[in-house]
Amino acid sequence: MTPDICHGKPCVAGTAVDVATVVGTLGIGKSFHEVQEALNLTYEQVLTALRYASYVTDHLPLRLPSGH
Known part of the structure; x- marks a missing residue:
């Protein structure tokens, strides 16, 4: 992730397509297949974006309700 590409958001390597756009x-x-064509990505690039999104969400810190 670099500030100059995708405003610092995680993106597909070698592209200006951010992971959130792929997932969204x-x-x-x-x-x-439509995602591949619309965003000009390979099968592997789409899979990599999904794997990254899965990894990130699986490793987010849990939030406990306030007062607990």
Whole structure:
């Protein structure tokens, strides 16, 4: 991640496509193939973005309700 690319957000290596765009595009119902074509990504690049998103969300700190 660098400030000059994708405003410092995690992005697909060698592109200016951020991981959130890949996940969000799938989230609105686009197929895997449609995401590849729309964002000009390879199959492996889309998978890598999903793996990264999964890793990050799995390692986020848990928040306890206040007062606990």
